[in-house]
Amino acid sequence: xxxxxxxxxxxxxxxxxxxxxxxxxxxxxxxxxxxxxxxxxxxxxxxxxxxxxxxxxxxxxxxxxxxxxxxxxxxxxxxxxxxxxxxxxxxxxxxxxxxxxxxxxxxxxxxxxxxxxxxxxxxxxxxxxxxxxxxxxxxxxxxxxxxxxxxxxxxxxxxxx
Amino acid sequence: xxxxxxxxxxxxxxxxxxxxxxxxxxxxxxxxxxxxxxxxxxxxxxxxxxxxxxxxxxxxxxxxxxxxxxxxxxxxxxxxxxxxxxxxxxxxxxxxxxxxxxxxxxxxxxxxxxxxxxxxxxxxxxxxxxxxxxxxxxxxxxxxxxxxxxxxxxxxxxxxx
Numbered sequence: 001x002x003x004x005x006x007x008x009x010x011x012x013x014x015x016x017x018x019x020x021x022x023x024x025x026x027x028x029x030x031x032x033x034x035x036x037x038x039x040x041x042x043x044x045x046x047x048x049x050x051x052x053x054x055x056x057x058x059x060x061x062x063x064x065x066x067x068x069x070x071x072x073x074x075x076x077x078x079x080x081x082x083x084x085x086x087x088x089x090x091x092x093x094x095x096x097x098x099x100x101x102x103x104x105x106x107x108x109x110x111x112x113x114x115x116x117x118x119x120x121x122x123x124x125x126x127x128x129x130x131x132x133x134x135x136x137x138x139x140x141x142x143x144x145x146x147x148x149x150x151x152x153x154x155x156x157x158x159x160x161x
Numbered sequence: 162x163x164x165x166x167x168x169x170x171x172x173x174x175x176x177x178x179x180x181x182x183x184x185x186x187x188x189x190x191x192x193x194x195x196x197x198x199x200x201x202x203x204x205x206x207x208x209x210x211x212x213x214x215x216x217x218x219x220x221x222x223x224x225x226x227x228x229x230x231x232x233x234x235x236x237x238x239x240x241x242x243x244x245x246x247x248x249x250x251x252x253x254x255x256x257x258x259x260x261x262x263x264x265x266x267x268x269x270x271x272x273x274x275x276x277x278x279x280x281x282x283x284x285x286x287x288x289x290x291x292x293x294x295x296x297x298x299x300x301x302x303x304x305x306x307x308x309x310x311x312x313x314x315x316x317x318x319x320x321x322x
Contacts, residue, residue, distance in 0.1 A: 009269035010169045012287050017172055020291060045206065046309025108170035126173050130181060131319075134298050138318060141302035148207025157299060158292075 014111065017126075018103045021133050022096065023160030028058065028136055029092050030155040031143045032085060041082035043146055051146050054139035055088055056080050063095040063102075065117060065132045069125050070105045074118045175272065178287075179264045182294050183257065184321030189219065189297055190253050191316040192304045193246065202243035204307055212307050215300035216249055217241055224256040224263075226278060226293045230286050231266045235279045 012020070032040075032055050040052035056078060064076040078091065106125075116122045121131070144154045173181070193201075193216050201213035217239060225237040239252065267286075277283045282292070305315045 006269070007168065008171050009175050009272060010171075011173050011175055011178055011272045012291075014170050014172055016285075016287070020288070024295070045306055046311075048306065048309055108167070111170060111172045124177075126177070127181070130173075134185070135318070137295050137298040138302040138305075141299040142306050144299075145206055145209065145303050145306040148209055150207075157296070 014103070014106065014108065017129070018099070021129075022099070024133060024136060024140075025062070025092070025096060027155060027157070027160055028055075028140045029089065031140050031147070032088055032092065034147055034152055034154060035085065035143070036150070036152075037085045039146075039150060040085050040088075043150060045146060045149060048142065051139075051143040052082055052085075052088065053080065054142065055092075058136050058139060059088070059091050059095055061132045061135065063098045065129060066099045066102045066106070068117055069110060069115070069129070070102050072115075175264070175267065175269065178290070179260070182290075183260070185294060185297055185301075186223070186253070186257060188316060188318070188321055189216075189301045190250065192301050192308070193249055193253065195308055195313055195315060196246065196304070197311070197313075198246045200307075200311060201246050201249075204311060206307060206310060209303065212300075212304040213243055213246075213249065214241065215303065216253075219297050219300060220249070220252050220256055222293045222296065224259045226290060227260045227263045227267070229278055230271060230276070230290070231263050233276075 032051075035043075035051060039050075040055075041050045044050050057080075060076050060078045060080075064074065068074045111126045111129075112124055114122060115125050115128065117128045121128060123131075144157075147154045193212075196204075196212060200211075201216075202211045205211050218241075221237050221239050221241075225235065229235045272287045272290075273285055275283060276286050276289065278289045282289060284292075305318075308315045
């Protein structure tokens with residue numbers, strides 16, 4: 001007779017992790033919106049990239065990461081050319097819809113499985129997802145400094161609706 | 162007769178969430194170390210707080226958040242007065258040890274329980290923990306911009322050892 005093991009602790013459910021991420025993505029969208037169109041790919045501090053380039057990096061990582069977690073395919077055609085803010089927001093909203101549609105198709109066991117994302121990053125799927133989320137928080141926060149330096153009040157960090 | 166329900170998906174274990182956070186905290190420690198001592202509480206951009214003040218905010222939130230999740234008590238005496246970089250690093254390392262010691266005492270079911278942190282923030286414990294982690298990533302990234310503007314190369318974002 002074996003003692004049944006305790007059920008694993010539910011730290012966060014798949015649904016809650018997606019909701020957490022989409023909350024961050026709503027905030028990031030507001031940061032993109034807050035940039036004047038003519039500063040998005042021109043304003044920089046400390047020799048860093050303009051925020052528009054960072055926003056495109058986030059787009060190239062978010063929906064493609066979820067798509068790869070579901071399908072094992074790692075492709076994206078977003079590109080890195082500067083484009084108008086409205087075009088970035090349009091791509092952002094399309095990514096939001098794609099992520100919502102794909103997420104429930106991530107098999108429950110996949111989160112703990114080791115995968116190789118984008119042909120080069122190997123780790124547990126959750127770690128790779130967290131990396132993409134954390135990278136978004138990181139670059140968005142740099143956008144906050146850019147906005148402040150431009151004299152623009154950024155949206156509040158805690159507001160995620 | 163009932164059909165046994167599928168076990169919940171393990172997105173991340175308590176141990177892995179702590180490891181993830183401590184990886185971020187090692188990186189944040191390197192960002193604090195990278196600041197010249199005479200710029201930590203003086204250098205600012207865009208009218209924002211100096212990075213030393215942000216680092217103290219992180220200290221006031223991290224170990225106290227874990228302590229509160231275990232004990233239900235929300236107290237801290239770190240304070241917000243400027244102090245030398247070495248003193249901040251010493252507090253950082255003490256917090257690291259305290260978090261490692263306290264974390265295994267968070268009851269498994271606590272992560273999904275609704276609690277009120279610091280007397281004012283109500284949510285699932287995991288959401289509150291993620292808020293503290295995300296807030297660290299956010300302010301550390303602002304430190305990255307400050308370092309770049311000071312002509313100092315920040316530590317790589319992906320290095321967490």
